[in-house]
Amino acid sequence: MAGSTLASPSAEAGAPAAAPAATGRDTWxxxxxxxxxxxxxxxxxxxxLGVLVGGLVWPVAIDEIDFSAMLQGPSPQHPFGTDxxxxxxxxxxxxxxxxxxAVGFAAMLIxxxxxxxxxxxxxxxxxxxxxxxxxxxxxxxxxPQLPLLLLVIYLFRDRLKEVxxxxxxxxxxIVAVIGGLRWMPVARLVRAQFxxxxxxEFVEAARAQGAGPLHQVTRHILPNAIGPVIVxxxxxxxxxxxxxxxxxxxxxxxxxxxxxxxxxxxxxxxxLDVAPHWALFPGAAIFLTVLSINFIGDGLRDALDPRRVx
Amino acid sequence: xxxxxxxxxxxxxxxxxxxxxILFTVLALAPGDPFGELATNPxxxxxxxxxxxxKYGLDDPLLMRYLHWLTAMLxxxxxxxxxxxxxxxxxxxxxxxxxxxxxxxxxxxxxLVAVPVGIxxxxxxxxxxxxxxxxxxxxxxxxxxxxxxxxxxxxxxxKLDWLPFxxxxxxxxxxxxxxxxxxxxxxxxxxxxxxxxxASYTRYVRAAVxxxxxxxxxxxxxxxxxxxxxxxxxHIARNAMIPVVTLVALxxxxxxxxxxxxxxxxxxxxIGSLLINAMLANxxxxxxxxxxxxxCLVVLFNLVADLLYxxxxxxxxxx
Numbered sequence: 001m002a003g004s005t006l007a008s009p010s011a012e013a014g015a016p017a018a019a020p021a022a023t024g025r026d027t028w029x030x031x032x033x034x035x036x037x038x039x040x041x042x043x044x045x046x047x048x049l050g051v052l053v054g055g056l057v058w059p060v061a062i063d064e065i066d067f068s069a070m071l072q073g074p075s076p077q078h079p080f081g082t083d084x085x086x087x088x089x090x091x092x093x094x095x096x097x098x099x100x101x102a103v104g105f106a107a108m109l110i111x112x113x114x115x116x117x118x119x120x121x122x123x124x125x126x127x128x129x130x131x132x133x134x135x136x137x138x139x140x141x142x143x144p145q146l147p148l149l150l151l152v153i154y155l156f157r158d159r160l161k162e163v164x165x166x167x168x169x170x171x172x173x174i175v176a177v178i179g180g181l182r183w184m185p186v187a188r189l190v191r192a193q194f195x196x197x198x199x200x201e202f203v204e205a206a207r208a209q210g211a212g213p214l215h216q217v218t219r220h221i222l223p224n225a226i227g228p229v230i231v232x233x234x235x236x237x238x239x240x241x242x243x244x245x246x247x248x249x250x251x252x253x254x255x256x257x258x259x260x261x262x263x264x265x266x267x268x269x270x271x272l273d274v275a276p277h278w279a280l281f282p283g284a285a286i287f288l289t290v291l292s293i294n295f296i297g298d299g300l301r302d303a304l305d306p307r308r309v310x
Numbered sequence: 311x312x313x314x315x316x317x318x319x320x321x322x323x324x325x326x327x328x329x330x331x332i333l334f335t336v337l338a339l340a341p342g343d344p345f346g347e348l349a350t351n352p353x354x355x356x357x358x359x360x361x362x363x364x365k366y367g368l369d370d371p372l373l374m375r376y377l378h379w380l381t382a383m384l385x386x387x388x389x390x391x392x393x394x395x396x397x398x399x400x401x402x403x404x405x406x407x408x409x410x411x412x413x414x415x416x417x418x419x420x421x422l423v424a425v426p427v428g429i430x431x432x433x434x435x436x437x438x439x440x441x442x443x444x445x446x447x448x449x450x451x452x453x454x455x456x457x458x459x460x461x462x463x464x465x466x467x468x469k470l471d472w473l474p475f476x477x478x479x480x481x482x483x484x485x486x487x488x489x490x491x492x493x494x495x496x497x498x499x500x501x502x503x504x505x506x507x508x509a510s511y512t513r514y515v516r517a518a519v520x521x522x523x524x525x526x527x528x529x530x531x532x533x534x535x536x537x538x539x540x541x542x543x544x545h546i547a548r549n550a551m552i553p554v555v556t557l558v559a560l561x562x563x564x565x566x567x568x569x570x571x572x573x574x575x576x577x578x579x580x581i582g583s584l585l586i587n588a589m590l591a592n593x594x595x596x597x598x599x600x601x602x603x604x605x606c607l608v609v610l611f612n613l614v615a616d617l618l619y620x621x622x623x624x625x626x627x628x629x
Contacts, residue, residue, distance in 0.1 A: 138325070141563075142325055142609060143329060143563060143605065143608070144566050144601070144604035144608050145563050145567055146563075146564075146571075147570065147585060147600065147601045148332075148333075148336075150570075150585065150601075151333075151336060151597060151598075154589045154597060238452070245454060245456070246456060249571070250570070250571070250586055251586070251590065252590075268460075272460060276468075279464070283460060283461070286454060290452040291452035294452050
């Protein structure tokens with residue numbers, strides 16, 4: 001708790017022994033001070049809830065073709081309008097949003113896990129393994145990501161479709177590739193944290209008591225390094241959502257029958273003059289999701305980074 | 311300077327080799343056989359197919375194939391485009407200047423916006439200007455380039471009819487008119503890419519200036535009686551640019567990624583749109599070559615950033 005200011009000393013004094021709970025409350029108090037982050041959490045919550053249960057509230061088929069209602073603007077029958085086949089855009093966005101968000105979270109999990117593993121290994125090992133891992137990290141950092149992402153998808157999409165089916169294959173591939181190409185910032189961050197933490201007195205004390213490296217990492221070092229990792233992981237979600245949308249927007253991500261938000265933009269871009277709503281709704285959805293995740297990340301940085309306590 | 315340059319070049323070679331190894335591994339692991347069509351073609355006897363495979367070295371060990379591929383790439387023998395019916399290196403050389411022009415101008419625009427705004431915001435932290443700049447920066451890098459591109463087309467081409475939304479490499483006009491037409495069609499791609507980068511650069515500049523402005527030597531400069539302008543430009547800004555160069559260099563792969571998207575939206579005939587079109591047309595030699603060119607460009611610009619770093623920071627330079 002060192003370094004934090006007490007907003008209400010009496011409340012803190014009431015719970016002297018509950019350190020973890022107080023830390024959580026302290027974090028929440030600092031997060032709450034970032035108004036945009038709180039507003040963003042509410043917005044993101046609404047959007048996640050919307051794509052999760054929206055299908056129950058708005059049970060319209062995503063592939064119901066209606067040529068009498070082509071390219072219509074927003075109306076009571078179709079709140080977000082229709083596309084060039086008369087399909088309801090709200091229903092398509094609810095379905096696609098689920099996949100866009102799922103890709104974002106899954107890719108974040110992969111990149112964070114790989115990043116923490118590489119960073120921890122490099123941070124705990126001195127000498128050759130450390131330099132080799134950091135060389136690999138720097139190499140991956142200087143790879144042109146989008147071209148490589150496109151290349152892998154271009155070369156492997158047919159094989160994966162055979163193994164996992166159309167939808168699953170594309171999902172597995174996109175998540176693996178985005179996650180596999182974005183672990184480097186987390187790895188660098190974790191290594192830097194480990195390098196300073198492993199020399200701290202409390203880790204030394206644990207070592208003196210005979211704690212093995214694994215015990216030191218899982219019980220002493222990692223819990224203290226986790227704050228910045230959470231912040232970085234938050235930003236990874238938005239980066240992965242943008243990456244998936246970019247792939248779909250270029251026509252190389254999900255196929256047309258899986259209308260992720262990026263794919264909707266790809267289909268809409270040739271009809272901008274007659275049906276601007278078709279591009280505006282999914283584009284705004286991507287923008288608001290990414291913006292709110294970035295603001296939440298900023299709020300978490302204020303809340304979790306003890307050096308930044310005001 | 312010469313020795314420094316040479317050393318940076320020598321450091322760039324292993325990373326280029328590493329990148330080429332990754333590219334080749336991806337290619338070698340990929341399913342599919344370049345002579346797959348011949349196998350299903352009943353008119354081609356199996357012996358001919360086997361002879362062809364042996365001729366192109368497809369049955370060699372993996373390391374041999376990598377060395378063959380690498381020497382071919384280094385000699386400029388990049389294969390033949392199935393879709394365009396010309397050599398891949400000619401195709402890329404035709405397209406490369408456009409990409410470099412768009413990417414270069416957008417970086418200049420980004421820095422022209424980000425450096426002044428970042429410095430001003432950091433000199434008055436938590437002022438109204440700082441808060442507005444910070445919020446706009448968040449909005450800026452949360453807006454994906456493909457969406458801003460569509461918004462720009464919608465507003466400036468379709469509603470206002472000010473700017474063309476298809477990039478035309480062969481402008482028919484001559485003289486001043488030629489420059490004017492080129493500028494007009496380049497405004498939107500450059501602005502989309504530049505403003506996106508400007509948003510993140512502004513935050514880097516602000517953070518770097520904030521770090522420097524608190525240091526003792528800045529107080530000393532003020533105590534000597536230097537004017538605020540001189541302190542800001544000569545003492546704060548120059549030193550704050552050092553970490554910014556590193557962060558900008560780290561962004562270079564993302565910049566080329568953004569270039570692919572912008573080129574595709576505005577149909578700019580650069581190597582980014584070439585890559586996408588080649589993928590949609592299954593034109594593998596072009597796909598491999600363009601990816602390799604992108605990798606080389608990233609390494610090249612990292613080298614430029616290293617040199618800039620040495621120029622900005624005399625403490626580390628040219629040792």
